[in-house]
Amino acid sequence: MKVFVTGHLGYIGVHLVELLKDAGHEVTGCDLALFEGCEWEPFVRPDHEHIKDVREITVDDLRGHDCVMHLAAISNDPMGDLNPEITLGVNRDASIEIAKKAKEAGVGRYLFSGSCSVYGKGEKLDLEENDGLHPLTAYAKSKIDTETEVSKLADDTFSPAYLRNATAYGHSPMLRIDLVVNNLLGSALAFNQIRIQSDGSPWRPLVHCRDIARAFCAFLEAPRECIHNKAVNIGGNTENYQVKDVADYVGELIPSADIVFTGEVGNDPRNYRVKFDLLNELLPDFKLQYTLKSGMEELFAKMKEHGFSEKDFESDQFVRLRTLKHRMGKLGVVEAE
Template identity: 40%
Template sequence: MRLLVTGHEGYVGSVLVPMLLDAGHEVTGLDTGWFNDCAFPPRPERRSAARVPTLRVDVRDVTYDHCAGFDAVLHLAALSDDPLGNLNPSVTYDVNYHAAVRLARAAKTAGVPRFLFASTCAMYGAGSDDWIDERVSFAPDTPYGESKVLAERRIASLADDDFSPVFLRHATAYGVAPMLRGDLLVNNLVAFAVTTGNVLLHGDADSWRPLIHVSDIARSYLAVLSTGRDAWHARAYHVGRSDENHRIADLVHLVCDEVPGAKIEFDDGPHLDSRSYRVSCDRISREIPAFRPSWTVQQGVRELAAAYQAEDLRLADFEDRYLRIRRIRRLVADGTLDLRLRPATEMP
């Protein structure tokens, strides 16, 4: 297939694009390039995996012409974590909601039959210990989560015989990728364990999180593309493994077990993250049988620890290079982006 992948130079995109190419697909990327300094390890050749024909276009500016001629749009681009999403909530809604809907409409107008939307389990917000399936009501408690809820609803209304959207609600991602994210729970816990010897436990340690390796997220897109669209037309799926829901306290202990010498440090300060959700991934197993996630969190922790140690990672570099909020604040401070996250000068 001819595929347009937005956000192809991001955390998931940098893993997904090589898989798509290996599967024989023809890929064009669309990305602003904001996070091109987030390569891991920080060497130029780490970006080569995502070197495909690239449209340097903000997703807010996508038109019909950008979508013409493709068999599917894989929409990954977003302001993707809560600290970044909270930086300027109106921009979060513009990018994650309004721009996503405009992109879907442009794709439909251009005759693109498949639209794969990167959504999130974070839209469930502060849940309970009960299992959540795709029919449960949303309870987002951040601009990021709410923007994804709104986008799903509007894009779903565009579905018809010629346009099939699907909503892939990722569990919380972790794992090594060519374009690393340090703000993700497991990635962050392991980085602190390796660089400081401490694993910070704060907030509600009994909160649940569903977790999935970034490579398994990427495989979910290939699985959907290899499945007839009648099977998933206008449906939503939790992308993960039902047996990979973990309490945060258990994750902290797991990291300590896997990183020699690491100890738990307790943080009694204020903690505003009230999210807790335990999701069932049975539906994607039934309806998209080509999707078979293979990673466990324990394996991912070992992978991350080994990668960080091999690069002799330092905490200051980790936070400066791999925390998305730090990167955006630097681009605003140096005049590259304005407060609407629009180019104020030519991008580096």
């Protein structure tokens, strides 16, 4: 099949391109390359590549493709809060427009990279797809709004689906350390301190970034009727953890590191434990390849191999927010002082 991937140069996107090509698909990528120069290791490029803002994607760009996999976004809560207006413009408005253009171009399937952050401060634990949504950030709101509007486009010729990804972590050639698991492990290596910004109690569903990419591939191959216009949590029931549990795992890998509660976040309101029964029901053959322990062991080995240090932790390379602040002009925004 011919697959159009937005955000193909991102943390998850580089895994996805590799997996799609390994499966024999023809891949077109579109990415603004905001984080050019942040790569950690070489990665597989798509067959065709557009280096441009996803807001500039045309119907002709999409014509002839069987599926659009839309990953491009201002990619987490702190980055979204940097400029909520641009976040909604890119994450919501562009996502809806790409879906409309895909439908006009005759693309049969549209897979949207959503987030379990839409549950926000969960009204209960073990949240399912039909439970209440309580977005606490512009990033999370943009994901809900996109689901709502794109669902109106679904019909016999156009089949969208919404992958509500758990919190990503793990090794990628485009490494990020502005994610809770990667950050705790990175701080332990850099400073011999496991720096927890909250009180450690919030729950998070966690999933390896490569398993998210594998889920997109599974949704590409899934029978249309299984996933048509459905929002599906992506992760595993056994992969819900409190932040303090993650810190304990880091301590097992680096016993000399001390746990330090830094207090920046305080009582973090983002607290949600998620159920993934629907994913297991719709795609029973799809299984996660990583547990938190195996994913952390892999990342730890990679960090040691690369000599990850205090300099790396404090550089712009692995923290998207820092790089984004310097490159806001590429999004049409003048950087604030």
